[in-house]
Amino acid sequence: MSDDEFDAFLTETELSGADDGPLAGRTVAVKDNISTAGVTTTCGSAMLADYEPPFDATVVERLREAGATVVGKTNMDEFGMGGTTETSAFGPTKNPVDPDHVPGGSSGGSAAAVAAGAADLALGSDTGGSVRNPAAFCGVVGIKPTYGLVSRYGLIAYANSLEQIGPIADTVEDAAALLDVIAGPDERDATTRYDAADGGPEEHPAETTSYADAADGDAAGFTVGVPTELVEGATEPVRETFHAGLDALRDRGVETREVSLPSVEHAVQAYYVIAMSEASSNLARFDGVRYGESGDGGDWNESFATARETGFGPEVKRRILLGTFALSAGYHDEYYEKAQDARAWVKQDFDEAFAETDVLATPTMPVVPPERGESLDDPLQLYLMDANTVPVNLANLPAISVPAGTADGLPVGCQFVGPSFGEAAVIRAASALEAAVE
Amino acid sequence: MSETPDGADDSVGADDVRHVAELARVDLADEEVAEFADQFEEILDYFAALDEVPETDADAELVNVMRADEVREGLSQAAALSNAPDSEGGYFRGPRVS
Numbered sequence: 001m002s003d004d005e006f007d008a009f010l011t012e013t014e015l016s017g018a019d020d021g022p023l024a025g026r027t028v029a030v031k032d033n034i035s036t037a038g039v040t041t042t043c044g045s046a047m048l049a050d051y052e053p054p055f056d057a058t059v060v061e062r063l064r065e066a067g068a069t070v071v072g073k074t075n076m077d078e079f080g081m082g083g084t085t086e087t088s089a090f091g092p093t094k095n096p097v098d099p100d101h102v103p104g105g106s107s108g109g110s111a112a113a114v115a116a117g118a119a120d121l122a123l124g125s126d127t128g129g130s131v132r133n134p135a136a137f138c139g140v141v142g143i144k145p146t147y148g149l150v151s152r153y154g155l156i157a158y159a160n161s162l163e164q165i166g167p168i169a170d171t172v173e174d175a176a177a178l179l180d181v182i183a184g185p186d187e188r189d190a191t192t193r194y195d196a197a198d199g200g201p202e203e204h205p206a207e208t209t210s211y212a213d214a215a216d217g218d219a220a221g222f223t224v225g226v227p228t229e230l231v232e233g234a235t236e237p238v239r240e241t242f243h244a245g246l247d248a249l250r251d252r253g254v255e256t257r258e259v260s261l262p263s264v265e266h267a268v269q270a271y272y273v274i275a276m277s278e279a280s281s282n283l284a285r286f287d288g289v290r291y292g293e294s295g296d297g298g299d300w301n302e303s304f305a306t307a308r309e310t311g312f313g314p315e316v317k318r319r320i321l322l323g324t325f326a327l328s329a330g331y332h333d334e335y336y337e338k339a340q341d342a343r344a345w346v347k348q349d350f351d352e353a354f355a356e357t358d359v360l361a362t363p364t365m366p367v368v369p370p371e372r373g374e375s376l377d378d379p380l381q382l383y384l385m386d387a388n389t390v391p392v393n394l395a396n397l398p399a400i401s402v403p404a405g406t407a408d409g410l411p412v413g414c415q416f417v418g419p420s421f422g423e424a425a426v427i428r429a430a431s432a433l434e435a436a437v438e
Numbered sequence: 439m440s441e442t443p444d445g446a447d448d449s450v451g452a453d454d455v456r457h458v459a460e461l462a463r464v465d466l467a468d469e470e471v472a473e474f475a476d477q478f479e480e481i482l483d484y485f486a487a488l489d490e491v492p493e494t495d496a497d498a499e500l501v502n503v504m505r506a507d508e509v510r511e512g513l514s515q516a517a518a519l520s521n522a523p524d525s526e527g528g529y530f531r532g533p534r535v536s
Contacts, residue, residue, distance in 0.1 A: 054517035190503045269485050280462060287463070289532040291521035301463060303533035309465035317464055318474060321455070322481065324462040338488035344496040380481050 006094040006103070008112040009072040011040050015060075021067030023181060028063055029119035031110050032073040033080060034165065035154035036060055043156050044076040044088035044106075047292045047311030057154020058189070059123060059165050059182045066181040071119050074109030078313045079283065080125060080158045082106050083133050083385055086376055087315040094372070097139055097411055101369040104137030106130040110168050111138040120169070121178050125155055127163040128271050129364075129389025132401035135168055136364035136413025139403050141175045141430065142168045144389075146421045147396035149206060150179075151186035159278035162271075162393040172402055172431040176211035179423065183211070205421040214424035219432035220253030222425075224416075225357035227261045230388045234366040237407035242363045245404035245414050248436035249361075254429075259353045259360065263345040264391045270342035271390035272383055273326050273335045279316075280323030286311060318379060347395040354419040359429045362388045364401040364413030388415060398423045402430035405437055450479040 004012070010032050017023065030036060033043045035053035037060075042048045056064075063070060077087040085093045085108025095103040096116040103112040107124025111134030114122050124131040126144040135142025143166045150165045157163070167178035183206035185192045192204065226246065231239060246256050288294040288307030295307035312320070326335040353360060366387060375382055392399040397417055404414035414433055418426040455474045459466050466474070515528050524531040 051521055054513055054520055187505050190505075263491075266488060266491050269488050270491075272481075273485055273488065284463075287532075288523060289530050292523070294523040295533065298533065299536050300533040304463045305460075305465040308463055309467075312464065314470070317459075317466070317470070318477065320462050320464060321458045321474065322478065325458045325478075325482075326485075328458070328461065335485060335488065338491050340496070341494045342488060342491045344494040345491060347496070348494065379477055380484060383481075 004118065006096050006099065006112045006116050007091060008074055008093050008109040008116060008118060010042055010075050010090055010109070011073040013039050013070065013072055015039070015064060015070040017064040017067045017069055019067065021065060022177060023063065024067030026068050026120045027071045028068045029072050029074045029110055029113040029122040030060065030070055031076055031107050031124045033076060033125060033156045034059060034123060035156065036070065036073065039073065041073060041156070042090070044078045044090060045311065045313070045316070046089040047286050051291050053154070055154065058151035058186045060154065062182050068121070074107070074113055074122065076109055077106035078316050080106040080127055080130055081315045081319055083129065083382055084370070084375060085109060086372065087313055089313055092372055095138055095369055100371055101410065102137065102372050104134030104369060107168065108134045111135050111140055111142065114140050114168050114170060121174060122168040123165055124168050125163055126166050126393070127159050128275060128393050129386050131166040131168060132364050132389050132399060132413065132415060135401040137369040137411060139411035140168055140170055141172050141400065141402050142166060143175050143179055143400045144392060144398065145179065145183065145423060146398040148191050149183045149421065149423065151189040151192050153186055153188040157282045159275040160282065161278060162275060172427060172434050173212055173215035176215045176427045179211045209424055211423055211427055214427040215431040216428065217431045217435035219249070219429045222254045222358045222429060223356070224249065224254055224256045224429065225259035225353050225360045226256055227259050227264070227353070227360055227362060229261055229264050230362040233387050234363045238363050238366060238368065238412050241405040241407045241412040242414060245433055245437060246361065249433055252432055252436055254432065257357065259357060261349040261353060261391070263342065263349045266342045267346055267391040267394055268383055268387055270339040270346070271386065271394055273339035274343065276319045276323030277326050277336055278323070280320045280327065283316065283320055315379070343394045346391050350395045350397060359425050360417040362415045364388060364415040368407050368410035368412065392417050396420065398426055400426045400430045402433055403437070404433065450475050450482065
């Protein structure tokens with residue numbers, strides 16, 4: 001590959017695919033927390049600087065069977081923890097739209113690779129917005145599938161109950177075509193609704209849907225709900241671009257109506273308590289024995305603690321510690337249990353909204369991409385930037401971010417959220433907006 | 439963290455951060471401890487608003503999914519050990535237990 005002027009890649013490679021298939025001749029960049037056999041997979045962490053997975057993730061197998069060539073592993077916030085790709089142990093990625101600005105995160109390298117034309121397509125992972133955020137900030141399309149649509153086998157876990165692998169592309173149709181390839185049941189990931197037992201679902205939704213066919217640009221007759229709580233928090237320039245996008249949709253026969261999701265006021269709190277708690281458990285495996293650098297002498301407690309001191313960056317330590325605290329005796333009920341209540345409440349709110357709408361629309365991010373280096377000092381402010389994306393993960397729903405235009409010369413994304421396994425609806429709505437703003 | 443579960447005292451001290459770090463097996467430098475204490479106080483104060491969330495039953499339509507219990511190919515021992523910093527006789531070699 002040519003020069004990587006935006007530092008999108010951590011490893012460049014060439015893993016060729018089958019001779020023919022739906023993605024024959026297409027190049028794909030893969031986020032560096034998705035396992036590639038024999039190709040370094042770091043998760044953006046010093047802990048895994050030399051880790052070479054002994055097996056491929058299911059999505060990587062499917063890419064290559066579909067004819068795609070994997071051209072590299074992309075930079076990311078360490079273990080997916082961040083929204084700017086600045087917590088990577090290997091340095092930041094630049095936004096191809098304006099290199100002084102962050103590309104978003106945590107899948108910032110994947111979005112930047114597509115925006116820069118260094119790959120036709122990319123895979124990211126989305127735990128609280130990590131596909132949609134960088135797609136919005138780099139002016140490309142990103143899809144967060146319904147929990148259970150895409151196999152997580154080989155995805156190095158940060159928060160299992162929230163995360164999904166999702167596609168990033170220049171157009172809605174390309175993103176949807178990539179989703180067609182990676183979606184489907186996998187007996188190695190029981191959360192893909194794999195139908196192997198009595199009482200299981202009859203078929204996996206991906207087996208009966210062509211997502212690419214849904215990108216037909218025609219959402220006439222759709223009712224799009226606009227949750228007031230998720231628009232009010234955006235900056236004025238972002239709101240203006242978002243509302244112009246809604247106007248363009250109405251011109252194409254879409255009806256819009258305001259809806260209310262009162263629970264989302266607590267979504268960021270609930271998301272971070274749950275994600276940090278799961279992280280504190282998931283990342284316990286990194287002790288310098290089976291992989292990573294071993295610690296400095298002493299007994300096993302001392303050795304593990306030094307391996308983790310040097311292997312993890314500040315944001316990862318922060319989340320492990322806060323998660324450990326939220327699960328510790330005396331605090332579990334106050335934080336973790338309440339966060340689970342909030343998660344159920346958010347789900348209920350979405351269900352009620354979908355009783356009278358086809359999809360919901362919000363600005364993907366409440367702000368335009370910040371300048372590099374300006375946001376890392378205040379973790380809480382960074383968490384609040386996730387206000388519009390995390391409710392979707394809490395409710396296990398599908399969502400897409402599609403370019404809606406610019407504000408202050410920087411990209412603004414519009415997010416469409418659909419009912420469970422309603423990928424076709426969000427893809428259709430996004431393709432209509434894409435056609436309208438061209 | 440010195441707080442009681444009812445939130446009577448929500449200050450977070452260096453000792454609290456060190457205690458949690460010990461539970462999580464993460465050594466911290468002194469500067470990190472001080473920085474985390476300030477940040478944790480602000481973040482936990484923000485999380486405290488979860489107290490306003492009503493009890494809500496999760497309405498999950500979950501079905502257990504099982505697969506047949508059949509022997510199949512797995513990782514070889516050599517592949518499983520390939521990333522280990524240290525191994526001996528086909529086993530992972532870890533630090534001493536005490």
